[in-house]
Amino acid sequence: MFKGSEKEARAELVRAYKEVVDLGLTELSSGNVSLRFGEGMLISPTGASGDTISEDNVVYIGPDDSWEAGQKPSSEWQLHARVYRGSGDTNAIVHTHSDYCVAVACHCKPLPGFHYMVGIFGGDDVPCVPYNTFGSDELARDVAEALQTRSACLMGNHGATARGRTMDAAIKGALRLEISCRHYIHSLAMGEPRLLTKDEWAGFHRRIGNTGYGK
Numbered sequence: 001m002f003k004g005s006e007k008e009a010r011a012e013l014v015r016a017y018k019e020v021v022d023l024g025l026t027e028l029s030s031g032n033v034s035l036r037f038g039e040g041m042l043i044s045p046t047g048a049s050g051d052t053i054s055e056d057n058v059v060y061i062g063p064d065d066s067w068e069a070g071q072k073p074s075s076e077w078q079l080h081a082r083v084y085r086g087s088g089d090t091n092a093i094v095h096t097h098s099d100y101c102v103a104v105a106c107h108c109k110p111l112p113g114f115h116y117m118v119g120i121f122g123g124d125d126v127p128c129v130p131y132n133t134f135g136s137d138e139l140a141r142d143v144a145e146a147l148q149t150r151s152a153c154l155m156g157n158h159g160a161t162a163r164g165r166t167m168d169a170a171i172k173g174a175l176r177l178e179i180s181c182r183h184y185i186h187s188l189a190m191g192e193p194r195l196l197t198k199d200e201w202a203g204f205h206r207r208i209g210n211t212g213y214g215k
């Protein structure tokens with residue numbers, strides 16, 4: 001959980017949003033970032049860009065899903081709220097439409113276990129939740145469910161979401177998933193790559209100390 005004051009948390013959210021933009025994971029206003037704070041969360045405003053986001057327009061959403069009149073949280077605020085409710089050790093969430101994640105997600109299939117780094121998200125693939133309208137209950141529900149057992153997921157015909165114990169972990173997760181999707185797409189140029197076997201996955205998860213999925 002973020003330990004500082006609300007002012008510091010707002011500054012952290014602005015810093016994080018700009019970092020996600022600088023990494024090339026968000027263009028125009030396509031992504032959103034949140035930080036668990038107090039009983040609720042701070043989230044980037046709808047239509048934010050790296051140039052317009054500020055400590056003042058970051059929105060605090062309380063545990064009763066309410067915010068101050070006149071403020072405009074990201075349209076995906078429900079998705080963020082549900083992930084925090086479903087995962088007590090999540091303190092930050094990054095949602096992106098990054099290029100390679102979108103390219104894979106538009107096939108509405110999981111990113112398969114073609115490389116051992118796919119395993120860092122907690123399993124032997126990265127699931128892809130079905131398409132639903134942005135901002136909908138159904139999309140929020142499906143992402144929250146997928147993120148019970150993984151630290152990131154793809155979203156069909158849409159993008160990706162990564163969660164972390166810290167903001168840095170969530171940002172790194174979003175970046176690592178983008179890199180893995182890029183590697184997968186390059187590998188497909190030579191046909192379907194070989195996938196790691198069940199035993200190979202067991203060895204990987206033993207090596208990184210996973211005692212089960214989602215750890």
Ligand SMILES: [Zn+2]
Nearest residue numbers: 030096134159
């Ligand atoms: Zn989106």
